[in-house]
Amino acid sequence: MKLLSETIEKDKSGELALLPEDKDDLWAIYNLIAKGDLVKIKTFRNIKKGKGKESTGSGSGGVNVRKLLLLTLRVESIEYTPSDEVMRIKGRTTEQNEDVPQGSYHTAELGLGQKVRLEKDEWDEIALDTIRSACSIEAKAEVGAVVLEEGVAHVCLLTENMTVLRNKVQKSIPKKRRGDSSQHDNALRKFIETTAESTLRNLDTDRLKAVILVSPGTTAKLLYEKIIEIATKSHNKQLLHSRGKFIVAHSSTGYLQGLEEALKTPELQKKLSDTKFQRNIILFDEFSKLLNEDQGKAWYGEEEVEKAAAVPGAIKVLMITDSLFKNDDVSRRKHYIELVDKVKESGAEVAQFSSLHDTGEQLNQLTGIAVILNYPMPDLDEDDE
Known part of the structure; x- marks a missing residue:
């Protein structure tokens, strides 16, 4: 996503101009827009041109003309189905112009490559983090790749919709x-x-x-061995801990088409399956296991989570779905944001689950919020009295 302009005041009110470039961007905007926000967007409308004043109303006389208008809508509802690649924003106009009366209802469609301005009374940290992530290739990419052959290597980042070349290494090999x-x-x-x-x-x-290492012959294997050698010599524990993330694969060339070739193989597709949600899958599996053991280390429900958050050092992981941040009640949204900030400050991990994925749906069925604790707290579901 491209951030075209940003005007945010000290009180956190302001406006952003955004350009969605892929499905993930539309999903990010869908999670940003809340009831009551102002959206400025260009959309086509049928304008009735008669002898007198132009209008969008129906009636006798005049000729319908399709015209591109810039509307400012006070949002009342948003509809988005990822497979459609189009978001429908419904609301009332807040500005009067010669073609559209103020206060009239309209539905505008937002698609890929279409500019939109979004104005909020307050841009909270969750919304700003969403913008930063959506506008950063580094944040959006969850898979790295090096495709190489003797004398040339391409270091890349992979998002769902594009391959971004970060560096090219060339050396003459006799x-x-x-x-x-x-x-x-x-x-x-x-x-x-x-x-x-x-x-x-x-x-x-x-x-x-x-991280996928792809090459003809054994060059990718040599690269993997060198990376582990560097990690061992430098005592890089984090890199050694990440060694299981490296996948060595075969291609017929060390150029970018070799990466596309390797990504189409069933073996590599299987290894990369659920990569995007791998951490959340692991966390939800751990949570489910602890919940079944019934030892007081896994809890779900807002009241139980808040009780755990009130005890310093109790929470190991907070799991929360993105749907809770879309609550129409502004005070409820702020409540969840403050809870997330509080848990982060305590040093715990916060994992946000997407409602588009199976684990997010399962968590939504369990109130949308849950915790894994550092130690058992068996009485969280009991009344304070």
Whole structure:
């Protein structure tokens, strides 16, 4: 998503101009827009042109003309189905112009590549974080990749809809000579080392869910071995802990089409399945296991979670669905935002679940909010009295 302009005042009120570029961007905007916000958007309307004044109303006489108008709507409802790639925003106009009367109801459609301005009375931290994530390739990408062959390597970030080249490494590799391959071997060793350093510099292996290393022959395997060697020599515990994220795959070329080729194989698709939601799947599985064991370390429900949050150091992980941040009641939205901030300040992990994924749907069925505790608290469901 492109952030075209930003005007936010000290009191956190203000307006952003956004340009959605993929489905994830539309989903982010859907989660941003709340009832009562102002949306400025261009949309086509049938305008009746007669002898007198133009109007959008029905009646006898005049000719209907389709016209592109800029409407400012006070939002009353939003509809979005990801497969449609179109969001429908319903509301009343707040400004008078010659074609549309003030206070009239309209539905405007927002699609990919269409500019929209969104004005809020208050931009809270959850909304601002959503904007930062949606506008950052680094934040949106959850898979890194290096596609290479002897002498050339491409370090990339992968989002759901695009491949972004972060760096290209090129080095001349002499051919092996009969009886003497030392020049080839030395050049290849330096090339692999440079590529490994570029990989670690350009890809945040701690944050990414997977890193694919793709090449013809054994070059990708050599790169993986060099990365682990660097981690071992530098005592990089985080990188060593992330070694399971690396996937070595085969392609017929070390150029970007080789990455596309590898991504189409059933083996790699299986390994990458649920990559986007892998952490949340692991957390929900752990929560479900603890809930079944009934030892007081897993709880769901707003009251139970708030009681746990009131005890310093009690919460290990807070799990919350994005649907709770779309509550029509502004005070309820603020309540959940304050709860998330409080839990983060205590040092606990906060995992936001998407309602579009199975785990998010399951969590919604359990009130949309739950916690995994550091130690058992068996009485959270009892009345304070």
